[in-house]
Amino acid sequence: MAGERRELGRDREREKSGEEHEREREREREREERERQHNLTEREKKYPKQKTPKTLPTRKNSWGLSTRSIGVMVMVHGDDKGLVMPPLVSPVQLVAVPIVNAKMAPEDLAALNAKAGELVAILKAAGVRCELDARSDKTPGWKYNHWEVKGVPLRLELGPRDMEARVAVVARRDGGAFVAGGGGGGGDDGGEGGSGPAKETVSWDDLAARVPDLLDQVQADMFSRAKLRFDACLEKHETWEGFEGALER
Secondary structure (H helix, E strand, C coil): HHHHHHHHHHHHHHHHHHHHHHHHHHHHHHHHHHHHHCHHHHHHHHHCCCCCCCCCCCCCCCCCCCCCHHHHHHHHHHCECCCCCCCCCCCCCEEECCCCCCCCCCHHHHHHHHHHHHHHHHHHHHHCEEEEECCCCCCHHHHHHHHHHHHHHHEEEECCCHHHEEECEECCEEEEEEEECCCCCCCCCCCCHHHHCEEEEEHHHHHHHHHHHHHHHHHHHHHHHHHHHHHHHCCCCCHHHHHHHHHHC
């Protein structure tokens, strides 16, 4: 009798163990199903009745901008002076350079730098990313070269004669010509000689409206020139001989 009770107890233990094992397997299946639902692709969620094959073709794409994009910009737009930055991506879109000389009285120098700073503040309020280069240990020509190497799209020059005329001179880094809206060249050039970038004289009152328009013009002109060069490199051939000839060009 005692043996039968022990055998019956073992049977119940086995049944209990089997039930616990089955419950654990059920919980595992539920976890796997939750993980599968979490990892479903957008297509599987949209079309749940369509079975996904076990083997899928490799698909890979990347929209990340890397240093290669920067290199392309440098090679396409740069020149012998350095970078030429498109306004949309240039950290600094305009640099203001006061044109000073050794003969200026201290009060005149202070007034010139103050007005340059005021114009920069006006342009910043208009949404232009700009800086004032009022370093006293560098000449205007040195500053021109410094910012041209960096590729800043526009340079604003302000000298003693510009103060009297209440104007400033804006120069384009990309070498493009100005269109309607400006008054041509002029202003103080700080002793720079030879051919330089296209320049336009703008009154102080018009700077906040004119400079953003100029940045848009520079951006459009740079894109148009790059597009023309790109299109000039395209050829269409329908024969192998024509294709081989194009490779030699």
